[in-house]
Amino acid sequence: MKTIEADVVVAGGGPAGITAAIAAGRAGANTVLVERYGFVGGMSTAAMVYPWMTFHADSGKQVIEGLAQEIVDRLIERGGSPGHLRDTVGFVHSLTPYKAEIYQIVAMDLLREAGVKLLLHSFVDGVETEDDRVAAVRVATKSGPIAIRGRTFVDASGDADVAYLSGARTLKGREGDSQAQPMTMKFRMRGVDLERVKAYMIAHPEDFYKKTPFDELPDIPLTGVSGFYSQWKAANVPINRDQVLFFTGPAEDEVLINCTRVQGLDATDVVELTRAEEEGRRQVLLMSEFLTRDVPGFERASISSVGTQIGIRETRRIVGRYALTKEDVTAGRKFEDVIARSGYPIDIHDPSGKGVTAAWISGDGAYDIPYRCLVSADRRNLLAAGRCISTTHEALATTRLTPSCMATGQAAGAAAALAARSGVDAADVDLAELQAMLRKERAAI
Numbered sequence: 001m002k003t004i005e006a007d008v009v010v011a012g013g014g015p016a017g018i019t020a021a022i023a024a025g026r027a028g029a030n031t032v033l034v035e036r037y038g039f040v041g042g043m044s045t046a047a048m049v050y051p052w053m054t055f056h057a058d059s060g061k062q063v064i065e066g067l068a069q070e071i072v073d074r075l076i077e078r079g080g081s082p083g084h085l086r087d088t089v090g091f092v093h094s095l096t097p098y099k100a101e102i103y104q105i106v107a108m109d110l111l112r113e114a115g116v117k118l119l120l121h122s123f124v125d126g127v128e129t130e131d132d133r134v135a136a137v138r139v140a141t142k143s144g145p146i147a148i149r150g151r152t153f154v155d156a157s158g159d160a161d162v163a164y165l166s167g168a169r170t171l172k173g174r175e176g177d178s179q180a181q182p183m184t185m186k187f188r189m190r191g192v193d194l195e196r197v198k199a200y201m202i203a204h205p206e207d208f209y210k211k212t213p214f215d216e217l218p219d220i221p222l223t224g225v226s227g228f229y230s231q232w233k234a235a236n237v238p239i240n241r242d243q244v245l246f247f248t249g250p251a252e253d254e255v256l257i258n259c260t261r262v263q264g265l266d267a268t269d270v271v272e273l274t275r276a277e278e279e280g281r282r283q284v285l286l287m288s289e290f291l292t293r294d295v296p297g298f299e300r301a302s303i304s305s306v307g308t309q310i311g312i313r314e315t316r317r318i319v320g321r322y323a324l325t326k327e328d329v330t331a332g333r334k335f336e337d338v339i340a341r342s343g344y345p346i347d348i349h350d351p352s353g354k355g356v357t358a359a360w361i362s363g364d365g366a367y368d369i370p371y372r373c374l375v376s377a378d379r380r381n382l383l384a385a386g387r388c389i390s391t392t393h394e395a396l397a398t399t400r401l402t403p404s405c406m407a408t409g410q411a412a413g414a415a416a417a418l419a420a421r422s423g424v425d426a427a428d429v430d431l432a433e434l435q436a437m438l439r440k441e442r443a444a445i
Contacts, residue, residue, distance in 0.1 A: 014042020
């Protein structure tokens with residue numbers, strides 16, 4: 001078996017893995033990033049998770065910066081994003097549209113500049129351990145199996161694959177029954193008359209989400225819509241949700257539909273994941289037929305693209321040195337070992353019902369994510385980033401969002417580089433030095 005040696009090995013090239021690898025590379029670590037697709041971006045590209053929500057607290061204060069903001073700045077320079085815009089759904093203060101194709105290139109440029117070795121079309125299918133450490137990850141590739149040995153590992157797989165395959169403890173779904181938030185097959189439609197949509201909203205505010213900023217709506221771009229309650233109820237579409245949700249762009253007549261809902265299936269089980277893909281695509285057709293038939297502004301619209309894979313909100317997460325809780329989030333709790341902040345509220349798509357449960361952040365509208373949530377309790381040289389960090393089911397409903405994943409990814413990558421350089425366990429990284437590194441990269445902690 002071919003072997004590659006590295007200081008830091010990052011598994012998963014989604015938003016968390018990208019920032020983890022860049023941070024580790026910039027810190028001087030010999031870094032390898034492994035990604036199963038032929039492109040980077042993870043849920044943002046493969047599953048059309050769009051737009052990015054949110055870089056800001058409800059007050060409008062930006063609480064996620066660092067590499068995440070650098071990516072947005074690069075996108076703006078390349079014509080790939082208008083930057084942060086007001087969320088006209090009203091769920092959060094801002095959202096950030098982006099062009100996925102440009103994001104892929106921006107991310108790969110940043111990885112190359114940081115000296116990261118990128119392996120695409122490479123699937124992690126095994127982990128070698130020595131005592132309570134990860135020694136190597138095994139990847140399946142077109143050119144045969146490869147063992148990638150490293151000093152420190154970052155699991156940014158979304159599904160805690162490295163932790164699970166190493167024998168480290170993981171949790172899945174909500175406490176009690178392990179049921180996870182539903183999966184969603186996202187798709188885009190072109191030919192939408194957004195001025196007609198906006199006019200209908202202003203004329204029928206009772207048909208839309210209660211936090212929709214109608215006082216601002218006549219003067220700001222329409223970025224997202226949640227509602228059309230009367231049309232949805234009358235149509236009786238056989239999808240277990242209670243409203244229509246879509247976001248506009250990137251083109252002027254284009255929207256991203258976030259309405260399909262696949263429940264009761266486990267995205268870490270290949271048979272059930274296959275069923276989810278089938279059901280998600282079936283629901284795409286149901287939704288598009290409903291929208292063109294019943295929703296003002298969609299009369300001439302048609303499907304323009306569908307996700308490469310179904311979007312996954314929740315699977316496994318690591319058991320870490322600390323698990324972030326709902327109470328930590330809603331209290332806006334602050335931690336001495338803070339390595340990232342977030343202003344996104346708890347947003348639980350019901351694993352079996354129709355609705356979404358939201359819980360808001362008090363205080364300054366943001367909470368801290370402590371470093372201990374990134375550190376595996378079982379593997380001394382293993383960190384997690386993104387969706388699979390150590391949280392409860394409720395708290396995962398905020399840390400899973402893309403900007404938060406970017407922030408924890410940057411922290412994990414910087415910490416992994418420090419651990420590799422110093423020859424210490426992940427838990428023993430010099431916290432003050434780590435926090436100083438993050439501040440130097442403009443991370444808002």
